[in-house]
Amino acid sequence: MSKQRTAFFISDGTGITSEALGVSLLTRFEDHHFEKVTLPYVDTVEKAHETAAKINAAAERDGAKAIIFDTIVQDDIRKVIKKSAGLMIDIFAAFLGPLEKELGTQSSYNVGRTRITKNTRYDERIDAVNYALDNDDGARTKLYDQADVILIGVSRSGKTPTCLYLAMQYGIKAANYPLTEEDIEDQKLPKSLKQHRNKLFGLTIEPERLAMIRHERRANSRYSSIKQCNYEVEEVELMYRRERIPFMNTTHYSVEEIATRIMVKAEIVRRC
């Protein structure tokens, strides 16, 4: 058994990128156990010293160097951390050189400029989140003109989280409409959806998984029975095929994977 190591994901921002990157690199070392620590907002030299102290303490305890993944932009902050007892996966140091050479310019850092970009993105995304909430679960169909995409599917097939993710990450306005038993029995697309046919994207899910999810909401009901789930899933898939609506099976995917795959399949362009 190999020693335990501590992996630090450090950033001057939220730490989300350095963590995602670090985890994907560490996944390739499956025989090792990594204690994972994310430290966001290390944005001053003082905080860098505190961080270095944490790294040193972990290395001392583990009896082995820590592994450090960082996406800190400022050189002076990064230098302090580099002196601690860790192997630093220093992305900026490694790649700014080759980039400068290729682009034929020195790199710079201008805080102000990034901030402005962020605020525009923020507004677009909040608008999109509000749109998703207002147009969730077929609550309204009047605003479908504004939608970038309308997700359809049976109850609990993953529509709402996917809409919210599309909004939050890409500023995409995503409405969703639950296909009810009535819609299924009619064997045709509800009227409010017909005129927006080119915006529709269907979700489907394995009946066993659907029954499990529904069971948590309403145990031992007709709604959560495998028979009912089988019926609904089979019928909506038939409808998708008949109406030539693009669709995907969400069973084995995470929310971000579902969202990204829909964008690719439906050729939706991000808003921000």
Next chain:
Amino acid sequence: MSKQRTAFFISDGTGITSEALGVSLLTRFEDHHFEKVTLPYVDTVEKAHETAAKINAAAERDGAKAIIFDTIVQDDIRKVIKKSAGLMIDIFAAFLGPLEKELGTQSSYNVGRTRITKNTRYDERIDAVNYALDNDDGARTKLYDQADVILIGVSRSGKTPTCLYLAMQYGIKAANYPLTEEDIEDQKLPKSLKQHRNKLFGLTIEPERLAMIRHERRANSRYSSIKQCNYEVEEVELMYRRERIPFMNTTHYSVEEIATRIMVKAEIVRRC
């Protein structure tokens, strides 16, 4: 004026990490204009060849090498892309060597294992999203026992998107409760919140910004007037101080920044 370049963010997954990383590196070259292209799900050698063709076409058009940021795990896919007309910021190639040396093992890649981890995470996050939706806007207060955090603040101070982000990204169960004019006039914490005092986190916002946001919802109303916004913000901030509730001003931050800062300040531990 420097030439336009095309920047490619390529991944065998969603592309979110390589994009975030690439953008933060490119921000340091503000004199350049980059046409940005994200290509997710490049997970076969065949798709790698298609991708290489796109890169070559962009380089031909720009009259300059493309810049490629990739987080593709499989070596054979990465090698195909490396042969295209781009400068490849090849994170795996750069850092697997030093990691192998430090850990004293060869790296491997096992698809199956990552998948399992993802599914657990998925369930936790979907549960948390459903929790956030069910406990949004003070809809219910019975389930506050289950909450990891309860965000409070005046209407439109950013509670809902923040709760959803905490759920989606970290699996944190976040409820939110809007402080109404009634609560403010009473000058005390609503009863349903009192017993969960240690879970409360306050949001505040600059009155000018609040008025702008409210104006979009209900133009020229008392609700969106600067006078009303000033009053509400001033009073809730007083309440936060009096009741010793930790709080932050959301005005200049993106949703992910607000969420991450709350986690740090309130010492909330992520669920996944």
